[in-house]
Amino acid sequence: MGSQPARGVSAPATASQSLTLAAMMFAVSMTFIDQTIVSIAAPSIIRELGLSATGMQWVVNAYLLALAAFFALGGRLADILGHKRMMLIGTLTFVIASALCGAVPKGSGAEAWLIIFRAVQGLGAALMFPAALAVVVEVFPLERRGRALALFFGVAGGLTALGPILGGWLTSWTWRAIFWVNVPVAIVAVTLTLLARIRNTPRPEPIDWPGAVLVAVGMGLSVLGLQQASTWGWHSAATWLCIGFGLVFLVVFVLVEQRAADPLIKTRVFADRAFAVDNAVLFFAMMAFVPVFFFASVYAQVALGYTANQAGLYLLVFFAGFAPGSQLGGRMLDQRGAKSPMLLGTALGAVGFAFWAARITDLSLGAQWWCIVMGGAGIGLLLTPASTDAVNRAIDASYGEVTGITQTVRNYSASLSLAVLGTILLNTTTSKITTTLTGQGLPSGVAHSTAKSITQNLTGSSGGAAPAGVSTSTLDAIRLDFAEGNRYVLYGMAIALAVAFLCARLHPGTRVTRTPQDAEEPAQAHLNPGTGEGRRGA
Template sequence: MTVQTVRARMSPLVMVAMILAVSMSFIDQTIVAIASPDLQRDLSLTRAEGEWVINAYLVALAATFALGGRIADAWGRRTMVTVGVAGFAVSSALCGATPDTSWAETWLISARVAQGIFAAVLMPAAIAIVYGSTPAERRGRSMAMFFGLTGAFTALGPILGNYLLEWSWRTIFWINLPVAAAALVTIAVAPIEQDRGNRRIDWLGAVIVAAGMALSVVGFSQAADWGWSSAMTWGCLVAGAALLTLFVVVERRRPVPLVRLDIFRLRGFRVDSAVLFFVMIAFVPVSYFLSVYANVSLGMDAAGASHLLLLFFLGFLIAAQAGGHIFDARGAKQTMLLGCVVGIAGFAWWATQVTTLDAADQHHPLLLAGAGIGFLLGPASADAVSRARDASYGEVTGINQTVRNYGSALGFALLGTLATHVFTNRFSASLREAGLGRDAAEELARDVAAGGSGGSGASSAPARVREAVERAVAEDFAEGIRAVLIAMAVALAVAFVIALRHPGDRPAREDATAPPQPTTVDQN
């Protein structure tokens, strides 16, 4: 019996173990978004603080993912998956234990950062294990199954959130504890090779890239509050760009860099990474903006928001399976182009319906938008990993996921700033039309925008205009979400243009243990 045959037979148990391991992080992408309105009200958080509860996780995940890939290669994938699951569970318990005090924001955001770091430890190792344990001819379907099933856990977030929020928002974090226990048991019995190597880790590069990513996201995220003329806004943006530039310079000179930049000389890998960066701008932030829109503009509770989000992920899951078959048969280019076109149509259609303030009008656009993302996400990720023939799986998945998560975090920051800017301007104009003076209108608009829960600031409006103010909050917030959806469609349009540059072939790594091959410039 060959090693390949053994791997093929072992892969189902390995698949179950790895899906359970990463499921917590995927559930968190939606369940925290669903709980965001309740969480903000209970802890008296502002809109910006509520957004940071979500984006702190994304920033930490993006900033440490490449390091997580390197650590998995150096210290063993199985070990790091175990450490990551255990650490994620502990930090989840700390999130749920957030005290209702003046320092609740600091506690919760710090615990969310810890969640992101431990997710960055476990996820590159888990993805590398799934990819490396599957024969080359089945990797497209295996990766589609992996991302599809983990996507199912993402879709499970709204269902769990709706149920758990009947008790408390804290339970959305505590639910990770039994999942972690099941994951640790399954990892212990799954036939996973350790694959530990004596590889050096570039700690300096890890610190530089983490600081650069964090500062750039902080600058874009806080621009709505600090203003674009603020020295703090531009200081963060310039410092972040400078650090990321320094990272490139340092990595080119390191004997064992954190990120092997020569991998980006491969055109196919470069195109896959750029497509994923722009796609993630449209994908991950959807959960948060849809949840807040359902609460503020449609007047829905968590159950109603969960229903809408499930429609998005239903389209995603169906298309993910079809995308995997297309990838195996024809390669990544066609499914990426198809996914971009379907996604553009879905988000553009949704943008035309979001201002009707009718939940039923959102259903079909949500399905189509989710399908667009589902078609391309798994194939683009699998294709990127398969192209870097001279790099380890942990390293390549670390790079791939760093690009994805940085796109998510940066997109979340930019879209949040855009939504706030559009809402504040529209709402201020609505208040002036209702009879308020310019100064009073602008002050009230800023208060409501900062409130996070939508109409919380409307109670401070004069009684004679309060009804008009409450109506304007719903309508003008929908205009802000419309701008967000248009921006998401534009991001997918950019991804489509980039995908046209894909070479269109179907490279495959024949064996996970094959010796490295030299990289040549401008390969596919």
Template sequence: MAVTQKSNQNIILTAMILAVSMTTIDQTIVALSADTIQSGLGISHAAMTWSVNAYLLATAAFFMLGGRLADVFGHKRMAIIGIIGFALCSLLCGLTPSGNIADTWLITARAVQGFFTALMFPAALGIVLASFSEQGRGKAMATFFGITGAVTAIGPILGGDLTEWTWRSIFFINLPIALLALVLIARQYVPETRVNAPIDWKGAATVALGMGLAVCGLQQAGTWGWNSALTWAFIVCGLAFLGIFVLLEEKVRYPLLRIGLFKSRAFSLSTIAVIFASMAFIPIFFFMSVYAQISLGLSVNQTGLLLLEFFIGFVIASRYGGQIFDKHGARIPLLAGGALGAAAFAWWATKLGELQDGGAFFSSPQFWPTVLAGAGLGLMFSAAATDIANRGGAQAYGASTGISQTAKNLGGAVGLAIFSALLATQLNANLTQSFTALGASATDASAVAQNINSGQQSSQSSGDFDKLPPPVQKEFKDAVRTSYANANKPVFYGMSATMAIVFVMGLLYPHTTAQEKAARKVGGVSLAT
């Protein structure tokens, strides 16, 4: 298949990075500006939480459909539709009126915005894949994932500055970015091979229900409780629909998901690696952000700098991982990234309790573990995602990227649910021990832990503790800081374990064949086996 000239390749890559960066910035900027949005609109904490969750649910539910639509109707067309739709929904979010309809308006707009993200993301990745030969695709995808991931750190910094003007500007900022992406991509030739086949709407509905219910159950487990019948009803029903989806796809002529792809050992192992890596990669933003504000005492803007440390390693290692993938395939990046990530997260866990006021950033005890953890994920993530797309073939770039992004979202949801439950249990135990030693009750400790776990990070200085003498207040605040820092240790050891599983996937991954080595030297050959 023909690829574009180098100058056009760079323009296309820039356009798709801009488009997808809107979505990655949006995830952190909205979550960290939630308190400001909530007070500005006068909505409840539950409504604000659902405005965040609705976006994530819609994205997870429709990734698979978005990928198939791109293959059938064209990656460029679906990318443009996704960019325009995302921008219009951003406008609607920014125009949310105050009053009785504010919560319904915002939640609905965010859900539809998530749907357009699911249309845009697989199409954008498909465009990048189609525009670069096999020989340089890993490097291009590494640049794509590295930059779109790194701009996540811009969210807290940008959000802090924009919300000082008006919280609505965090949504309006997407409009000029979308316009620039559209201008860049509109006149570029994108080589693509469309699939002349109907859409499996029954499969699309089934997988959307399955992913939506399962992810919703995992998201709400912290609120409803793991002992809640509702939590397990959602998760079990979601898994049941996903099982039905697999059975349906084996029988239809034009499936949304080619089940036969999983007969490829390499395809299956790369997909599993993405799931387990995402169990660390997606939740780390949440845990780092809350740790920075509670234990390190950082502002929202300063939290962005802490996230930047992580992405220094991620971006640099992504480039090397992409180059290794182009020459040798996915096995070495999986091995190296899994091993480095497992060691770095374990080292990071040992440094979480070494607290310095103001963070100290690049000279902090956590700096090198943070950078190396990012490097471990960077080495393997884009390589695994590119491997999944390559093995799907040129006519299924959208569907293949839909699979990798669905795996990413599922892994992230599972990781966040498990590690949040682990953190909550450990935090309650730590606070109870610290507070009772200071003369407070276990009930006081549980109340503070519950407030922190529900997202009320300022709760460490709230309630009756404000009435205590300043020296005593400081003792309790220090107890909260250290208790939360130490409660994160088992979480980070858990992330180390998920990266160790990535390493095992690398051990099991087949060695590159002579045919594949030749294909990588020549370029342009799809690895569909």
């Protein structure tokens, strides 16, 4: 008789944990897919709605800007209002905005409509993602958390590569479907969340609104400057004013937070050496992980001559390494702590990307696949340990807050990398195509202007379409020039991962054996025996 209560707690709790993990993965899958799916549909959207190329760029950027600006606030609100409640609010905000994006009317107001609701989508994602990750952390006990989050990041991250494939298939029916597809996914996520009967755990505290404004303006301006650098140019005053003022706002934010009674971010968490190292590793590793989808997709279409759908399959090769690497990284985290998988992952990733760069001019997937798999495995190995170890070190179990920090670091790093590596690709490819055209007899001035136009067409809103109206031999030479430009991009990613390796070596190697939440109550207590219902509802 004495053992029956234990069995009564264990089985329902395990079932609810599985439902919880599935629910959170469905929810965040929408945010990952939407980072890449819209770019594939860009030409169709431009044709039907009559959008300008600049307007279409803002449709893409509005989502990413809002995501970067509001992640920190989303994480803090999740802790204050409760992780389950904020996850549901973020999901509903995201899916309503998605439906409205798909319902954009034709006419003069279409561009503004689409940009506004894409920004609302980004806001919804910023509210949802930290809360969803915090729910997983809260429900799973420390000894099982690494494997749970490995599955969370492995599946959710893999869905990023599905964006181009899904986008191409849906666009063949109607581009509006790329937004409407989020509706059934959100319904599944909300349904599973309610079935899991997750306990909501609000912690009423004042909200640091001055801090929220400062970090939103600072992140928004600096990310805007980085994103627009390719359009405005690095010589533009607007580029540097946005980046400069953004950084000033962020510095003021840090100073204000150190004096605030109830700060948006408890900056003293960075005094934990392991937490600081985890975020440094994430910062440099994300310079490779997030931008690789854009660069590899365009490379596949231009240099290899793939269709958009085939380019999506090219990206899936990366996840042939990423998925098992993520699972291994989670197990290593649970058994040994974060340092070992971070060291192995950054080293393997750096070598894989370096070999990929060396093979990139062999215009064949057969010559590259093992390098791509190696690079993916390295990223998979380090991502879960670095993210989970950082969250485990939350002060007072502020899981939403530290998730907001790590996601802000990741998004800022990706924006910086896309801007810098994009400029390297643009300049290198332009230079090489200029050399090719002058070798075919064009005057240097004409060759340079033509090369610049071709390069901008390859990397711009055309979705990576190779230039038309040129001879086969010239087209082959341009494809090789573009591949050589991408070689420098991949070497840049390898260097970033090598720096991440040096950062990982500074990790103290200590393991979190008891979190602030564990000190208060077991993780299973978030689910009531028999029903899985928490002591406090949403």
